[in-house]
Amino acid sequence: MDEESELIQPQDQSCWATLPDVCLRRVFWWLGDRDRSRAALVCRKWNQMMYSADLWRYRTITFSGRPSRVHASEFESALWYVKKFGRYLEHLEIKFLNPYNAVLTKKFQVTMRGLLSCLGKSNNRLKSLSIQHLELDRLVWRNSIRSSFIKSLSFFLKKTGKHLDYLNLKGARLTVEQGCHVLNSLSYLRSESLASELNIEDYFSHHLAVYSSPQFNKTMGTFRNLAALTLNYNCISDELLENLCENNASTLWTINIKCHIHDPHGQVIWGMSWAKLARQATNLKVNFFFERVMKYERLARILLPEIPVRSISLRSCYFSDPDWSMRPTLMDLLPTFRHTLQKLTFEFNNNHESLDEELHLLILSCRKLFYFKIWAFLDVKFVERILKSQQEGQCALRTLKVRIYTNRYETNEEDRTLRDIYRKYRKLIDAELNYFVIAYPMM
Numbered sequence: 001m002d003e004e005s006e007l008i009q010p011q012d013q014s015c016w017a018t019l020p021d022v023c024l025r026r027v028f029w030w031l032g033d034r035d036r037s038r039a040a041l042v043c044r045k046w047n048q049m050m051y052s053a054d055l056w057r058y059r060t061i062t063f064s065g066r067p068s069r070v071h072a073s074e075f076e077s078a079l080w081y082v083k084k085f086g087r088y089l090e091h092l093e094i095k096f097l098n099p100y101n102a103v104l105t106k107k108f109q110v111t112m113r114g115l116l117s118c119l120g121k122s123n124n125r126l127k128s129l130s131i132q133h134l135e136l137d138r139l140v141w142r143n144s145i146r147s148s149f150i151k152s153l154s155f156f157l158k159k160t161g162k163h164l165d166y167l168n169l170k171g172a173r174l175t176v177e178q179g180c181h182v183l184n185s186l187s188y189l190r191s192e193s194l195a196s197e198l199n200i201e202d203y204f205s206h207h208l209a210v211y212s213s214p215q216f217n218k219t220m221g222t223f224r225n226l227a228a229l230t231l232n233y234n235c236i237s238d239e240l241l242e243n244l245c246e247n248n249a250s251t252l253w254t255i256n257i258k259c260h261i262h263d264p265h266g267q268v269i270w271g272m273s274w275a276k277l278a279r280q281a282t283n284l285k286v287n288f289f290f291e292r293v294m295k296y297e298r299l300a301r302i303l304l305p306e307i308p309v310r311s312i313s314l315r316s317c318y319f320s321d322p323d324w325s326m327r328p329t330l331m332d333l334l335p336t337f338r339h340t341l342q343k344l345t346f347e348f349n350n351n352h353e354s355l356d357e358e359l360h361l362l363i364l365s366c367r368k369l370f371y372f373k374i375w376a377f378l379d380v381k382f383v384e385r386i387l388k389s390q391q392e393g394q395c396a397l398r399t400l401k402v403r404i405y406t407n408r409y410e411t412n413e414e415d416r417t418l419r420d421i422y423r424k425y426r427k428l429i430d431a432e433l434n435y436f437v438i439a440y441p442m443m
Contacts, residue, residue: 128166414439
């Protein structure tokens with residue numbers, strides 16, 4: 001007998017055989033690939049359910065950077081999946097976790113060449129593609145392997161660019177020439193790209209002054225439908241802002257900008273360029289993420305008052321500089337955005353100065369602020385002051401997350417005080433706040 005005739009008929013089964021299709025699809029949706037394959041052998045109806053497009057629209061394919069028995073067949077199973085169900089894919093995420101030698105990167109490159117080739121032939125509905133943290137500038141990527149992968153990816157984007165809506169290549173670490181070559185693939189079939197979300201954070205290698213590249217500005221000029229753009233500050237220039245204003249003003253909602261200490265950010269950008277973009281893109285909100293860029297002079301060159309800033313994150317990790325002060329930033333710079341700021345995230349080592357009063361005043365001045373997160377040296381009573389202001393209607397936070405650094409190994413005293421504060425404001429916290437506060441020894 002052939003395989004189909006061996007499948008048991010639904011009427012010979014229990015009540016599962018009469019389960020409505022919508023319920024059965026939901027059951028299959030929760031199953032892993034192996035369990036789905038086994039379930040498909042139960043009966044003809046379940047076998048047909050295996051090929052429901054709803055089950056295969058979203059896919060994350062993970063490649064381990066270290067070989068093991070568990071991951072031995074992941075390269076083969078990825079190709080099997082794409083050949084079998086790739087035509088249903090709408091959202092694809094590829095993960096390649098910490099490769100440690102050139103053999104693995106070569107194996108990944110060969111697998112991706114076959115996977116993207118097969119997908120390019122069978123799929124015409126892919127809307128989003130994410131391949132993050134490849135770090136192609138590492139030594140484990142030999143020149144020939146890197147070039148072959150970029151060639152395969154570019155060829156695939158040429159085919160899918162006409163309907164791809166979201167592209168995330170965060171952490172690719174390419175040269176300007178390589179990066180522009182890949183992005184230009186999206187506009188290969190026409191002179192413009194219609195992708196609405198683009199994430200190119202850490203897309204280029206460290207230390208590159210991308211803002212001075214005519215090639216990059218020309219490439220970004222091909223985008224016509226951007227709603228969300230994520231990139232590094234070393235890509236920002238007056239020319240880029242002008243391109244966004246001319247080609248994407250009617251659709252642009254969000255710009256996420258990361259500024260890292262190792263990226264050049266000495267370019268001069270005119271406030272009028274930001275002001276023009278803000279006037280044209282009336283719904284625009286800009287989010288800044290600073291990594292170890294903490295000094296007031298540098299921040300003031302970047303955070304121009306014309307920018308419609310929604311969110312600011314300042315992280316110095318455990319870096320400490322006794323000559324550095326956070327006070328001018330809190331008192332003079334950030335209040336400039338009090339009418340637009342909604343989220344603030346701080347993580348810094350201020351062991352040399354107390355900032356409780358300045359932080360409290362900043363929260364009170366930002367009337368739209370609903371999210372506040374801070375890891376710093378603070379007095380425990382700072383939390384009580386914020387909660388008291390919240391209770392009196394002076395601020396409207398919905399999230400309050402605080403990690404209070406201390407110079408002692410034991411935090412028993414701080415923990416007791418925090419418990420007392422929580423009990424005192426428990427009704428307020430339960431009703432209004434996503435609340436997390438902890439004392440943390442930092443030696």
